Amino acid sequence: MNLKKEIRVSTLFISLIVSIMTILLLPIFLDFNLASNSLGDSLLNINEIETNSANGVTSVVTYFRGFDTLGEVTILFLSIFGIGLGLDGYRDKLNIFAYENRLLKSSVDILFPLIILFGFYIIIHGHLSPGGGFQGGVIIASAFLLMFLAKGDEFSLNHKIISITEALSGAGFILIGILGVLLVDRFLGNFLPLGTIKELFSGGVIPLIYIFVGIKVSAEITALVEYFIRIKDVR
């Protein structure tokens, strides 16, 4: 009883400090006046001339700040590698995520190719509509997640293929960058014709980069899910 009271006092104390901090910070944050001429506005102004991509966010993510995206893909790679190191002992073991259901089992065969197709659609149309490599890649990975859910232990992935896909798509991203250095003297620079805006073949290197990102992200998230759902058979 005594202990419980003590915990409550510390909780109360911390909440009090945090709320005082919040009240003190509030006027500072409410006072913000946004910068009138920001980086984004200047990028929007030149977007139509420089990239011919219909989606402003995509051209920032893959072209103007494409190097950040490379770093981000690297972070995903590293994190999956770290998870694999730790959970590796549980590979080829029981799938704890499986859910026995006949309806699910028979419908997943139809859904699986459709979801993959949808993922590729999102990836390829990244420069025309919302979406792109990350979102589409995760959608493809969710198709595999559905397979794990429905098929249970009958379904497993070939890890060799996944790691080679991952390696090749990562290397492909870097290769595009190095081609940029060699051809236009800028890493990740645009060396392809821009095409007409709002058409599928437009935007220079942007769709190419997003395709590599999409393949890499889908392989990585699939590997992540597979690492997490396997467990050592303790029975």
Add this chain to the structure above:
Amino acid sequence: MLDSFNQTQFLHSVITIGSLLIFAIGLVGVLIKKNLFKIFLSFAIIESSLFIYFIGMHFEVEKVAPMLTDKVTKFSTNMTDPVPQAMILTTIVIGIAVLALALSFIINYFKLTNNMRVDDMNELGDEK
């Protein structure tokens, strides 16, 4: 009277106060919760509050998405700033990568020690 609710000024105040409150709730969660799982859940809430604030502050009423559609045919300054959106997109993906790594560490730690409480993590110290 209803008009004043649609002003950018009002919107920004709501966003600021709301996301600061969510941030504070997440911070309290990090500080008072002893369960490792809850701590990382609270970190995810804190990050979400930052994202909402950052995206929200760059939105003004009547601004459209930075994207050409059937209605919008030209890039102009009447669009929301694409750079914060790109930054948040990047940060969300980083967030899930870090979160998944942390959870895998927690699983491994739990399998070794049967412990999920942060104040019982006493493996390290001068006597050990």
Add this chain to the structure above:
Amino acid sequence: MSLLYFVILPLLASFLTPFFRNYLRYISLAVNLMLLALSFSFLGSLPIRESISFDSPLSIAFVLDSASLFFIVLFLSIMTLFSIYAIRDKSRKDIFILTNMLLASVSGLVLSGDIFNIYIFFEIASISAYILTSLQKDKEAYSGAIRYMIMGAVASIFLLIGIMTIYLNLGTLNLVTIGEKFSTIDNQIKSLTLISLFIGFGIKAEIFPLNFWVVDIYQASTNRVNALFSSVLSKAYIFLFFHIAYILGVNIKILSFLAILGIISFGVSEISALSSKNLKRVFAYSTLGQIGVLFIALSSSSIVATTGAIFLIALHAITKLMLFLSLDILEDRFSSVNIDIFKKFNSLFLISIFAIGFLSLLGVPPFGGFIAKLTILEGLITKSEYILVGAILVISLIEAVYLFKLLGMSREAGEKSSLDIPILKRGVLSIMALSIIYLGIFPELFLQICKSVALALVGVDNV
């Protein structure tokens, strides 16, 4: 040649690992040597600005001035020595993927001229560090890694707040533009940004009071990993901390506050080291103490002291690499890191390595540490900061107590066992020891280099 190769080549080596898993260590060594050669080819044409994918202020730019080149060369040479040391190990193939990532990220941190890009590299470096900490897969390692991740999450959240306030108020992410415009923003917002950035970078730069967790991390990880943490990662973050501080144009009040934090950091960690029985913890406390000295020197706004600090960074990186790698040999033999193992071995080579390292840490002539500390004190005296000078001297005495205690233990009589050190490891350790002695006896050339680095870092000749 493009500056990007410093980041790209290690990344490529890591990405393509499935194809040459068994040869990864040779490829990593080759990458290190190649980049070392590349970095010397830039010597004549400093400073270089290279923008990535588009014109500079609108996209990300990499900046190579003499300061960043110095740090790149330092990191590359340490990585090369480390790769040679670890190349014969059959068991630890995975560590090379992580060291490559670590190399790429610290190069990016040092080179990048864009604050959000710095955040990305910050995360890559942190995640490599978390995984390196957990490599041993026992409960200590996971406990340390989870602690590290909690602190890292706090750091990245605060860094993100800083970057967001900067972008909201200035509308730019480029460091040079931020530096030009930073004085125009409101005082309250300015201090909010500075505090967020201080917490974000300060946790990683391991400065008091944000360093209470560091020693546990060192205890949880292996000695090789500690060698990298102490000589690469913390140095990169210190460079970054002061690089950003000088770019934002912090005033004298904040700098003197940093100096006070440095002196507390130095004092507290050396006193804690006295009572510690675990060698990993002792060396970790000593690293924290040296970081305190670096903070004092770098925030003194005197070029002479900054020169000394740069000298100390290079020297301390080499010394700590040497000490942790020697400790690695001892731990392999005795499978313990209690200070008692100093009584148990009988190897003149290893004892002299430890002696050189300890004396250089203390700043005894004729070793390199003496020159570094002398230059720092000289700079502080010209600024008439006599309190700081006195404090450094007094705390160094405390440092002397435990280091001499350790050295004395190795001479105690008792049961001794001999050590068998492979010739490759012997070679690497002696190269480091010889370079410490060389820098102590002929410091002039290196001091000159350090001075130009200090000028570039503080930003007198160009920013």
Add this chain to the structure above:
Amino acid sequence: MIGLIVLAIFITLIILAVLIIENDDLPHSVILFMGFGLGSVILYFIFSAPDVALTEAVIGTGISGVVFLVTLLQIRSKEIKR
């Protein structure tokens, strides 16, 4: 109208956040966290950021929810068999 909608969603999010933190049942709070993600997806959509909304929907809510739940499953299976 837009101001009131945003206000309503924010109030929901704050309540959800408190519930997530204060819930003793871990799976319950993960489900609530996915609800929180859904709320922020709507907010991003209102703020004219469809790309971020899509990303948060598939990554921030979808995959992270799955990862949280599977972590709980892993821990639960160990607890039962202990």
